[in-house]
Amino acid sequence: MRRRRRIKPFMAVRYALLILGLVVTVIPMFYMVISSLKSNKSTFSYPPQLFPNPHEITLENYxxxxxxxxxxxxxxxxxxxxxxxxxxxxxxxxxxxxxxxxxxxxxxxxxxxxxxxxxxxxxxxxxxxxxxxxxxxxxxxxxxxxxxxxxxxxxxxxxxxxxxxxxxxxxxxxxxxxxxxxxxxxxxxxxxxxxxxxxxxxxxxxxxxxxxxxxxxxxxxxxxxxxxxxxxxxxxxxxxxxxxxxxxxxxxxxxxxxxxxxxxxxxxxxxxxxxxxxxxxxx
CATH class of the missing domain: 1.10.3720.10 (MetI-like)
Structure with a gap:
């Protein structure tokens, strides 16, 4: 049987940091695009919705x-x-x-x-x-x-x-x-x-x-x-x-x-x- 590769702690930390950096970079851009597809009233909703309901999506801003x-x-x-x-x-x-x-x-x-x-x-x-x-x-x-x-x-x-x-x-x-x-x-x-x-x-x-x-x-x-x-x-x-x-x-x-x-x-x-x-x- 083949041995499963074990991820070294250093590699795990590196991948975790890379994923964290990706999330920090992508989420603001994703939120901006999603918010552009919502009405201004929905944009000010609290708490903010990262994934809006499909019926809220509109092209009125564009x-x-x-x-x-x-x-x-x-x-x-x-x-x-x-x-x-x-x-x-x-x-x-x-x-x-x-x-x-x-x-x-x-x-x-x-x-x-x-x-x-x-x-x-x-x-x-x-x-x-x-x-x-x-x-x-x-x-x-x-x-x-x-x-x-x-x-x-x-x-x-x-x-x-x-x-x-x-x-x-x-x-x-x-x-x-x-x-x-x-x-x-x-x-x-x-x-x-x-x-x-x-x-x-x-x-x-x-x-x-x-x-x-x-x-x-x-x-x-x-x-x-x-x-x-x-x-x-x-x-x-x-x-x-x-x-x-x-x-x-x-x-x-x-x-x-x-x-x-x-x-x-x-x-x-x-x-x-x-x-x-x-x-x-x-x-």
Whole structure:
């Protein structure tokens, strides 16, 4: 007879902690989605019901936000901001990472240290000088005023990750092969660095794509017009526009705002996992 495997105490504790972390993470999201399917009156019921009765489920909150809140307009602004932030940060950080990983030039360590040190400074700590820059360059109340600053915020961390990935996983012999065939540093970047670093770029793109969906301080400061507000600002203004908080509407907007993030992650999931696993093995 086969012996039954005994779960070691350490493994049992680890699994218990993992399950606890999963529950703590999932339950608030589950409660939010369920509450968005209930009427506002049911949302305020006490004690709260995690599993409502089937007859209480309704789509009135979603109908309201599509008819009265211009949700699609806010979603479009957020999607445009997120995609432009992903594109700009991917190009800038990949060029910087390629330069720091492959070339030697005066002040290299100093410049790299300056870029990395920016990660230690919270973005909102620089909100006053940033706002003065936005006013000077005419970017107040423009989506590009949000996009450019978001790209600047996420570029240092993206550069840090990409530099390590290039050094550990892309052999220099591939660069030399391009040079021997008459290629230039631009050819190496386009035909070696970008294709082979695509898993790492996908990984940072997922993180950078999420940023405009959750950042509020800067976007609320610089976006004044209702026509260009992003979802975090729109949800905040929804609180201020009503005498009381209609949580059903808020939960419906928040639940729908998660859909583009989940779809983007699912589209790049393969590359995201590949980037994480490849990054742990030195080439």
């Amino acid at each position: 109908v309201y936000i599509f008819r009265h809140v211009s949700f699609l307009k806010y979603l479009g602004n957020t999607l445009f901001t997120a995609l432009m932030t992903v594109l700009l940060s991917a190009v800038i950080s990949s060029v910087l990472a390629y330069s720091f990983a492959r070339f030697k030039f005066p002040g290299k360590s100093l410049f790299y240290g300056m870029i990395i040190s920016v990660m230690l400074i919270p973005g909102l700590a620089m909100i006053i000088p940033q706002f003065e820059m936005a006013v000077r360059f005419g970017m107040v109340n423009h989506l590009w005023g949000v996009i450019l600053f978001y790209s600047a915020w996420v570029t240092p961390f993206s550069t840090f990750l990409l530099k390590g990935y290039i050094e550990d996983n892309i052999p220099r012999e591939l660069d030399e092969a391009i040079y021997m065939d008459g290629g230039s540093i631009y050819s190496v970047y386009l035909f070696v660095i970008m294709p082979m670093a695509s898993p790492a770029i996908a990984a940072i793109s997922i993180l950078n794509y999420l940023f405009p969906f959750e950042e509020l301080g800067w976007s609320q400061t610089i976006l004044k017009s209702d026509e260009i507000r992003t979802l975090p600002v729109a949800i905040t203004m929804f609180f201020q526009a009503h005498n009381r908080t209609d949580w059903g509407y808020v939960f419906a907007m928040t639940s729908l705002s998660m859909v583009p993030v989940v779809l983007f992650y699912l589209a790049l999931q393969k590359y995201f996992i590949s980037g994480l696993s490849s990054g742990s093995i030195k080439g």
